[in-house]
Amino acid sequence: MIIVMKAESTKEDVAHVLKEIEKTGLKGVLLQGTNRNVIAVIGDERILPQDFWDVLPGVEKSVPILAPYKLASREGKDFNTIIHLPNGKTIGGEKIAVIAGPCAIESKEQIVEIAKRVKDAGATAIRGGAFKPRSNPYTFQGLMEEGLIHMAHARDVTGLPIVTEILTPEHVKLVSKYSDILQVGTRNMQNFLLLRAVGESGKPVILKRGMSATHDEFLLAAEYILSQNNPNVILCERGIRTFETFTRFTLSLSIVPVLKEMTHLPVIVDPSHGTGKRSLVNPMSKGAIAVGADGLIIETHPDPEKSFVDGPQTIDLDAFAQLMEELKPVARAVGREI
Structure with a gap:
């Protein structure tokens, strides 16, 4: 149930x-x-009369x-939820957000170089796994933690907010100390203790769809975070498992307009994990x-062939810059900008 307050209602x-x-x-x-x-109103409100x-x-x-x-x-x-980032950028507004970076942080030099290059190309934030x-x-x-320190240094150098994955509730305090946006990966989409913990952190959260999750399961996972008084949830489609084996996963783009009908939360897409190519x-x-989609999260690396993790799905920095240019007319065609 929801209780709609009058326009003239007070804080009291x-x-x-x-x-x-x-x-x-x-x-x-x-x-x-x-x-x-x-x-x-959260809970079984049927115990009370409707009025x-x-x-x-x-x-x-x-x-x-x-x-x-x-x-x-x-x-x-x-009305649509808009996530406001420390650098003044948003996720969920008219401008399409692009989060880019390596699957894994390998060194301070690596993450700083990537951060500089993706910022020059127009990225909204940098991602990297610690x-x-x-x-x-x-x-x-x-x-x-060493990786988190390197990410924080890259933020200091470029001003880009940082996104990194969190694996356990015990890590929430540590990761929140460094990261601007917490990411819950596909394998943890239904780790309900973790969902509550990231909700309690108050940080924006990127929630990736489980590789076998339905639309309703995806949104109920988001509900765990929202129910902790944390409205800053970003849904991420990253592909699901099907009988197809040519691609790493099947990237179900149809979920984007479906979710847009069902929820006010911003929806982004991960084409790197979604295809594996x-x-x-x-x-x-x-x-x-x-x-x-309200945004993209893309894996990029100076030399994908030497990437510690997920090299086959990672594009190099020149390809990322070219992609950003090619996305601009597509965004304009649907009344957005990038």
Whole structure:
């Protein structure tokens, strides 16, 4: 259920409603809009009559929400969420965001060089893995805190916000100390303890779709983060597992317009993991923008053949700069800019 506040309602009215919600054993989450506030009621509100909230000061009406994801649904918030980054850039607005960088941080020199080059090409933020979840336990697992320190140095040099993956709830405090945006990877999409922990951090979170997750499961995972009073969630399509073996995964671009109908959260696409082939990064990036994606997250490296991780899906820095130029007319064609 959502409680729609009157346009002229005061902060005191909102605080009173939130207090009354707590008294009933439910949880209220404030969704601040441009014209009026909405409060989502979390829990089994069926214990109360439907008009229970309508008599409270400042309340215009209460409306049941049919979707199981109350906070992520457009039923509760009919305007798009925009994530504001420290460098003044946004994710979810009219301008398409591009996050770029290596799959893994290999050295300070490597990440600084990449950060400089992707910034020159127009990137919004830089990504890089310090903790690497690998299927093979004997492969490179990341530089860990040393990698985070290198990323922070690259931010100091370029001004670009940094994005890095987080693997466990225990790492939230450490990674939050360095990173501007936390990333939850596909294998952790339903790690509910981790989702709650990143939600409590208050940091923006990129949530990657699980490789076998349905649309509803994806949005319910986002709900875990949102329910911790953290509205800054970015959904990322990164491909799903199907019977096809030519590409690493099947990049389901149809999920972008579907999610746009279902949720107010920004949606970005990862064509690098979604295909596993660097030759497909360019066309799938263009396709993602054409179907309405709010951004891209792309793996790039000075010498992909020597990359410690995921070289076959990584493009070099010249190719990234060229891609950014080729994306501009595509963005203009759909009324956006990059």
